[in-house]
Amino acid sequence: MTIHLKIWRQARGAKDGKFHDYTVENVAAEMSFLEMLDILNEQLVKKGEEAIEFDNDCREGICGTCGMVVDGVAHGTHAGCTTCEIRMRSYKDGDTITVEPFRASAFPIIKDLVVDRSAFDRIQAKGGYVSTNVGSAPDGNAQLIPKSDADNAMDAATCIGCGACVAACPNGSASLFVSAKISQFSWLPQGDAERTRRALRMVEQMDSEGFGDCSNHGECEAVCPKEISIQNIARMRREFVKAAFKG
Amino acid sequence: MSKILDAKIPGGPLADKWDKHMIDNKLVAPGGNRRKFRIIVVGTGLAGGGAAATLGELGYNVLNFCIQDTPRRAHSVAAQGGINAAKNYQNDGDSVYRLFYDTIKGGDYRSREANVYRLAQLSTHIIDQSVAMGVPFAREYGGTLANRSFGGVQVSRTFYARGQTGQQLLLGVYSALSRQIDAGTVKMFPRHEMLDLVIVDGKARGIIARELITGEIKRYEADAVVLATGGYSPVFYLSTNAVNSNATAAWRAHKRGAFFSNPCYTQIHPTAVPQMGDYQSKLTLMSESLRNDGRVWVPKKAGDTRRPNEIPENERDYYLERRYPAFGNLVPRDIASRAAKVECDQGKHAYYSDFSVYLDFSEAIGRLGKDVVGDRYGNLFDMYREITGDSPYETPMMIYPAPHYTMGGLWVDYNLQSTIEGLFVAGEANFSDHGANRLGASALMQGLADGYFVVPRVVASYLAGADLKAVTTETEEFKAVENDVRSHYDRLLNIKGSRTVRDIHWDLGRIMWDKVGMARNKDGLNEAIGKIKELQKAFWQDLALTGSADDLNKQLEQANRLGDYLELGELMARDALMREESCGGHFREEHQSETGEAKRDDENFMFVSAWEHQGEGQEPVMHKEDLSYENIEVKTRSYK
Numbered sequence: 001m002t003i004h005l006k007i008w009r010q011a012r013g014a015k016d017g018k019f020h021d022y023t024v025e026n027v028a029a030e031m032s033f034l035e036m037l038d039i040l041n042e043q044l045v046k047k048g049e050e051a052i053e054f055d056n057d058c059r060e061g062i063c064g065t066c067g068m069v070v071d072g073v074a075h076g077t078h079a080g081c082t083t084c085e086i087r088m089r090s091y092k093d094g095d096t097i098t099v100e101p102f103r104a105s106a107f108p109i110i111k112d113l114v115v116d117r118s119a120f121d122r123i124q125a126k127g128g129y130v131s132t133n134v135g136s137a138p139d140g141n142a143q144l145i146p147k148s149d150a151d152n153a154m155d156a157a158t159c160i161g162c163g164a165c166v167a168a169c170p171n172g173s174a175s176l177f178v179s180a181k182i183s184q185f186s187w188l189p190q191g192d193a194e195r196t197r198r199a200l201r202m203v204e205q206m207d208s209e210g211f212g213d214c215s216n217h218g219e220c221e222a223v224c225p226k227e228i229s230i231q232n233i234a235r236m237r238r239e240f241v242k243a244a245f246k247g
Numbered sequence: 248m249s250k251i252l253d254a255k256i257p258g259g260p261l262a263d264k265w266d267k268h269m270i271d272n273k274l275v276a277p278g279g280n281r282r283k284f285r286i287i288v289v290g291t292g293l294a295g296g297g298a299a300a301t302l303g304e305l306g307y308n309v310l311n312f313c314i315q316d317t318p319r320r321a322h323s324v325a326a327q328g329g330i331n332a333a334k335n336y337q338n339d340g341d342s343v344y345r346l347f348y349d350t351i352k353g354g355d356y357r358s359r360e361a362n363v364y365r366l367a368q369l370s371t372h373i374i375d376q377s378v379a380m381g382v383p384f385a386r387e388y389g390g391t392l393a394n395r396s397f398g399g400v401q402v403s404r405t406f407y408a409r410g411q412t413g414q415q416l417l418l419g420v421y422s423a424l425s426r427q428i429d430a431g432t433v434k435m436f437p438r439h440e441m442l443d444l445v446i447v448d449g450k451a452r453g454i455i456a457r458e459l460i461t462g463e464i465k466r467y468e469a470d471a472v473v474l475a476t477g478g479y480s481p482v483f484y485l486s487t488n489a490v491n492s493n494a495t496a497a498w499r500a501h502k503r504g505a506f507f508s509n510p511c512y513t514q515i516h517p518t519a520v521p522q523m524g525d526y527q528s529k530l531t532l533m534s535e536s537l538r539n540d541g542r543v544w545v546p547k548k549a550g551d552t553r554r555p556n557e558i559p560e561n562e563r564d565y566y567l568e569r570r571y572p573a574f575g576n577l578v579p580r581d582i583a584s585r586a587a588k589v590e591c592d593q594g595k596h597a598y599y600s601d602f603s604v605y606l607d608f609s610e611a612i613g614r615l616g617k618d619v620v621g622d623r624y625g626n627l628f629d630m631y632r633e634i635t636g637d638s639p640y641e642t643p644m645m646i647y648p649a650p651h652y653t654m655g656g657l658w659v660d661y662n663l664q665s666t667i668e669g670l671f672v673a674g675e676a677n678f679s680d681h682g683a684n685r686l687g688a689s690a691l692m693q694g695l696a697d698g699y700f701v702v703p704r705v706v707a708s709y710l711a712g713a714d715l716k717a718v719t720t721e722t723e724e725f726k727a728v729e730n731d732v733r734s735h736y737d738r739l740l741n742i743k744g745s746r747t748v749r750d751i752h753w754d755l756g757r758i759m760w761d762k763v764g765m766a767r768n769k770d771g772l773n774e775a776i777g778k779i780k781e782l783q784k785a786f787w788q789d790l791a792l793t794g795s796a797d798d799l800n801k802q803l804e805q806a807n808r809l810g811d812y813l814e815l816g817e818l819m820a821r822d823a824l825m826r827e828e829s830c831g832g833h834f835r836e837e838h839q840s841e842t843g844e845a846k847r848d849d850e851n852f853m854f855v856s857a858w859e860h861q862g863e864g865q866e867p868v869m870h871k872e873d874l875s876y877e878n879i880e881v882k883t884r885s886y887k
Contacts, residue, residue: 012460012798030523030635038528038749041802045747050794051802055316057489060531061630062414063320085633110460111799118437121317125429129422130381134301134699137372137379141336144390153383154408157415161319190381 001093003027003036007052008100012111019098029089033076034059034066036088037099054113061085061225064160067167068113069100074164074223082162082225102167106174106210117163119209120177126205127198128181130190143189153187156180158226165220165228171212176220178206179236180228186239199236199243252506252857252872255660256361261878262343265365268661269704273711281306284710287454287469289441289496291318293413293691294674295475296420297698298706303427305703310467311424312436312456314491319421322477322489323694326413327534327627328397329405330691332370337394341402343367348879350689353399353579354654354682355831355847356881357509357855359874361661362679366689369696374406376699380419384408397687398535399579399886405688410534410626416691420698439465440804441496442732444472444503444670447724448716451670455725455732459804462797464732466720470713471669471706474500475698478653478675480513482812482819483764484756486650487519487532493808494815497657497676505657505665506857506870508678510815511823512654514685514832515765517583519649520634521603525753530649531634533606533627535687538576540611540620541644543567543583545604549594555605555643566590574886581684581831581845582886584648588765589843597645607643648765652690654681654832655822658857658872662705663697666857669713671706673697678855683831736796739806744789748805751786755779755809755816763820768836772824779817786813818858818867825869828852849881 003024010017024040031039034056041051057065061082068083070076076086091097099113107115157180165176182199185191191198214233221230257268275281284307288299291313299311313321333346346367351358374392378384384406385393394403408415427433438459445453445466453468479494480486501507518533544563551558566586568575578586587604590596597603612620617640621628628639635645656678663671663679674694681689718724762775786809794800829838829845830852838846855872 028524028526031526032528035526035528039526042747042749045791045793045802046745048793053799053801057315057320057491058322058325059490059529060325061633062325062411063315063322063489064324065315065320080629081633085630087633087636089636114799117316121319121425121428121435121437124319124422125425129426130379131426132376132379133304134297134376134423134703135372137375140334140374140378140384141391143378145386146390147386147388150383150386153381154385154415157383157408157418158411160414161317184383185381188381188383190379 001027001091003088003091004094004096005040006096006098009052009112010109017109027088029087031088032059032084033070033086033088034084052113053111056084059084062160064162067102067162067164069102069167071098074102074167075225080225080227102163104166104172106172107163107166119211120161120163120174122209123174123178123202123205124181126201127194128202130185131194145188149187153184156183156187156228156232159228160226162225164223164225166211168219168223169212170217170219171215173214174206174209174211175214175233175236176224176228176230178202179232182236182239183232186235195239196243196246199239203236203240249868250870252658252870253660254359254872255662256359257661261360261364264361265368272704272708275707275711277306282308284308285310285469286471286473286706287312287467288473288475289454290321290475290477290676291315291421291424292321292323292475292477292674293416293420293694294698295473296321296417296424297695298473298475298673298702299433300420300423300427301699301703302706303430303432305707306432309427309433310436310469311433312439312441314440314459315437317437318424318435319418321417322492323417323691324414325489326691327410327532328536329395329407329412329688330373330416330695331397331404331688332374332406332692333367333404334371334374336392337403339402341404345402346370346404349400350680350686351682351879352884353686354684355845355884356682356849356853356876357830357874358680358682360876360878365701366680366693366696369700370692372700373692373695377416377419380423382408382415382419395536395539396577398538398577398583399574399686405536407536410536410624413691416695442499443728444500445725445728446503446667447718447722450668450713450715452718453720453725455729460799462795462800464729466725466729468718468720468725470710470715471671473671473673473702473706474657474676475673476676478656479815480650480653482755482816483650483759484752485522485527485530487516487530490529495808495811497672498811498815500657500665500667500670502860503667504860505667505670506859507655507818508658508855508857509655509822510819510858511763511826512683512832513650513819514580514652514654515584515648516651517580517587517648518606518646520631521600521645521647531630532649532651533631533644533646535580537606537624537627540623541576541606541608542610543576543604543606545590545595545597547595552598554598555607564595571886578886579684579686584765585834587648599645603645603647605643606646608639609643612640652685654678654683654685658855662708663701664705664709669709671702673702683833735807736803739790739803739810740792740796742787742790742792744791746785746789747791748802748809751782751790752809752812755782755813758782759816759819763816763823766834766836767823769824772820775820776817779813779820783813786810821867822856822858825856826852845884
């Protein structure tokens with residue numbers, strides 16, 4: 001099939017960019033969305049034009065590197081998958097697809113579709129961990145954890161940190177990402193000692209990075225490729241309020 | 248002149264070697280003394296991130312580099328099935344010795360006894376440590392940790408977190424790293440690629456790295472360098488690795504004097520989604536754990552093109568269960584991969600392509616119900632459906648072997664030190680623990696054992712005893728290496744040819760898969776060496792590149808890596824040609840039993856090959872490390 005594309009191009013360091021039109025012929029149904037972009041880049045390089053830059057790595061939906069807004073939706077309109085998991089069978093011959101970067105004030109554009117998501121790392125460094133040194137851990141079964149608690153922790157822990165939640169949120173909030181980490185540890189006895197400090201510091205850092213507030217739009221949950229629940233945000237709020245009272 | 252390498256294995260009984268070694272090792276006192284030492288760690292996967300975090304915790308001054316935009320995306324994140332540990336929680340007779348035995352046998356008696364024993368010993372601590380860090384492993388209703396079994400073993404010793412074990416262990420490492428970044432002991436350099444190693448007075452003292460966004464070439468000095476940069480299976484172009492996984496840091500270190508060992512040992516994983524077209528960029532793995540409940544089969548009749556559900560039970564050949572009754576579908580990866588090739592070569596395959604077999608869950612769904620099967624493998628089934636459009640709940644999966652893990656890598660001694668003093672190599676980037684084949688759920692184990700437990704000890708011991716003079720990045724050695732790096736880029740950008748990086752890489756991949764893949768022979772390997780040399784010429788004469796070196800330029804990054812793959816591919820073929828035997832992931836067609844099983848030659852090949860680079864255009868020289876087995880009886884490997 002033939003696919004028409006409107007892709008955002010922005011030079012590194014430039015304040016603004018614009019959409020360029022491209023056409024890719026002979027797109028096969030089994031191709032992934034990124035493979036289709038690879039073919040386009042092959043065409044561009046052969047013509048002596050610069051390839052379109054986009055972040056990608058594992059190409060199986062787990063590393064969280066890829067991420068772009070496809071037809072107005074972060075990671076595209078197909079629920080529960082990352083951009084790299086989209087297959088071209090979702091489209092038909094002659095379709096026009098609009099592709100642009102994740103847009104949020106806390107995610108500056110680096111070049112074309114590549115954005116800077118390092119704010120997530122700085123939030124994580126403010127307490128998204130259990131402080132335990134290597135080498136002194138008790139036996140893994142010394143503390144029993146109910147299966148349901150472990151499963152709940154795992155549900156939150158599956159977040160891949162791709163940033164789609166931020167891109168989808170009208171306020172540019174990072175609440176789903178931050179709440180997933182806070183929730184994971186709140187379900188586990190290991191994380192309990194630092195519960196208060198973690199909630200306060202991570203939320204403070206999130207605010208200082210320029211992410212907006214959460215006002216319950218639910219767009220984050222709708223686009224999340226790992227289907228992380230918005231309930232985590234409610235949980236984060238409870239953790240934060242409790243922590244604020246404790247000081 | 249070829250020489251025999253000394254692995255510096257400590258004396259004494261096998262079970263006491265590591266403990267005794269730690270007592271014998273020198274230490275660096277805490278506080279200011281440790282802070283004075285600067286250590287470069289390249290890579291943030293389980294081995295690199297684990298090492299950087301632990302060294303930071305101990306108080307060293309650590310610089311940690313990764314090519315990804317954040318350390319949390321290192322390719323360890325993609326491992327699915329699990330991590331082994333000799334905990335014997337299931338009371339099924341597991342022990343440190345049994346894990347050691349299974350790993351040595353699984354590696355076809357081509358790994359080092361002392362290293363493997365240490366790995367088995369440390370495995371139990373890894374689980375404890377990860378639990379303490381908040382890794383949400385699967386649990387039983389009673390609250391204890393859950394286990395499952397993996398290929399090549401008869402006990403359930405694999406710990407897992409759904410089908411995302413690598414992700415959860417890596418996030419554990421990343422969180423430990425984040426804690427050290429916050430504490431200021433680890434300085435993180437994301438989107439930086441190591442391009443070369445700087446040696447001063449014969450010791451590794453720094454690296455040259457490129458900041459991938461700005462293209463800036465930078466120099467970094469240190470007292471020791473740890474490489475944990477993963478494997479090299481993208482040499483096949485199509486592999487299960489992430490598209491940015493590459494061998495450049497290891498290969499450049501090799502060209503500076505680090506020997507490269509056993510490059511021909513590559514693991515072809517039996518359960519990947521088959522190739523679909525020539526536009527494809529990678530292959531997707533389906534966890535080995537699926538073989539716990541999935542039954543592998545092909546139609547009995549060659550050329551049978553009926554859909555799987557139309558083929559009656561008595562016309563299906565469950566060839567693994569037939570050929571290997573004791574292990575059945577759970578034979579090790581090398582055995583299962585070759586068995587699939589044997590069937591497909593006879594024209595017996597799934598309807599989809601000549602290179603695919605079935606992995607069928609209908610019996611398990613009938614026995615356990617859809618919910619239980621979904622609970623165990625749901626995310627993998629979803630992933631498969633996304634790719635192929637078929638649901639494994641309704642119709643068998645189609646799978647075929649794919650290049651996956653590379654057992655070869657830079658040669659290291661027992662202290663994980665390469666042949667360059669002060670250059671340590673950890674995880675998949677070294678050659679040491681898996682021999683000629685890696686058993687399932689052992690990659691994560693080695694990554695974390697090296698990262699959390701081995702590197703921090705051995706590097707400290709080196710620093711305590713090393714006579715290191717002060718160096719700065721202004722010394723001649725740094726300038727010279729930086730110049731080499733710059734002229735390499737100029738050369739690449741000045742070719743201005745017509746063939747794209749992908750185009751040339753695809754050709755390399757086909758040569759490697761056809762001639763240096765699941766089965767090799769003398770003629771094919773000689774042919775491969777010739778063809779790779781031609782392709783190297785084509786690369787340097789006709790490469791098409793756009794953009795510049797002082798910008799974010801993925802094409803340039805890939806071209807730089809491809810140049811190294813073209814050289815490494817040639818070495819892989821040479822190594823395979825030299826090894827006139829079959830073992831593990833290396834199958835020489837000339838050396839097989841009457842029933843088609845791999846035939847080792849222990850008399851002549853019970854050694855580790857270690858290749859020394861001799862300069863551009865020169866043939867490398869091979870050195871040997873003889874292997875001896877004092878604690879295990881060397882037997883013909885059988886899973887029947």
